[in-house]
Amino acid sequence: MAAGRASAAACKQRPPRSSSTALSTYFIMARYIGPSTRISRRFGQFIIGSGKAFERRNFPPGQHGPKSRRKVSEYAVGLTEKQKARYIYGLLERQFRRVFAVAKQERGVTGERFLQLLETRLDSVVYHLGFTKTRAAARQFVNHGHIRVNGRKVDISSYNVKPGNEIEVKPAASSRQIATRGLEENRLRNVPGWLSLNAENLKATVVRLPVRDEMEPSINEQLIVEYYSRF
Numbered sequence: 136m137a138a139g140r141a142s143a144a145a146c147k148q149r150p151p152r153s154s155s156t157a158l159s160t161y162f163i164m165a166r167y168i169g170p171s172t173r174i175s176r177r178f179g180q181f182i183i184g185s186g187k188a189f190e191r192r193n194f195p196p197g198q199h200g201p202k203s204r205r206k207v208s209e210y211a212v213g214l215t216e217k218q219k220a221r222y223i224y225g226l227l228e229r230q231f232r233r234v235f236a237v238a239k240q241e242r243g244v245t246g247e248r249f250l251q252l253l254e255t256r257l258d259s260v261v262y263h264l265g266f267t268k269t270r271a272a273a274r275q276f277v278n279h280g281h282i283r284v285n286g287r288k289v290d291i292s293s294y295n296v297k298p299g300n301e302i303e304v305k306p307a308a309s310s311r312q313i314a315t316r317g318l319e320e321n322r323l324r325n326v327p328g329w330l331s332l333n334a335e336n337l338k339a340t341v342v343r344l345p346v347r348d349e350m351e352p353s354i355n356e357q358l359i360v361e362y363y364s365r366f
Contacts, residue, residue: 216355220253255296318334
């Protein structure tokens with residue numbers, strides 16, 4: 136009884152969990168597991184979750200979502216754009232910032248190079264080829280060892296492919312069944328011009344690096360560059 140009372144007292148004295156702490160509980164092993172359609176509603180475009188649920192409630196989440204008209208600062212605009220890009224590519228802040236740091240050190244326009252690094256991640260390439268329906272599924276497909284690059288198994292979803300690299304689905308029956316089903320489900324999705332797909336053999340070649348018109352059109356990369364330049 137005494138132990139039980141002590142435990143109850145400790146619980147009463149425990150400080151309330153902050154919003155940032157609560158949000159961190161949605162991330163396990165670099166994977167977001169929180170409310171998914173809520174993310175799409177937050178940014179006003181379908182990113183993750185249920186497309187039908189987003190169509191029914193395509194306004195910001197929260198009690199005042201449908202009629203909120205608050206003024207937004209430049210900082211908030213950049214933060215929102217950065218967060219949106221993060222969710223599109225399924226990265227956590229540390230991963231996202233690391234990619235930006237690499238882009239900043241390389242030649243060329245920082246914003247465009249940043250998007251190139253995101254688009255040439257192996258999970259993004261698998262998604263663009265149509266082997267999976269979503270980027271999250273593509274990441275899982277890569278992490279489970281279903282993909283080979285230049286004949287060698289690569290199970291690191293952040294691996295960046297380069298022009299001339301050959302990508303193929305492992306010859307195992309289970310791997311090819313998943314990829315074939317993905318191609319059938321995504322037959323209306325166009326493969327970008329910087330990739331060459333041999334659907335029959337489940338192989339592809341990286342022809343060149345993507346140009347801006349071939350990368351995610353809903354992202355304003357300049358806002359992200361300006362956001363990170365503040366730090």
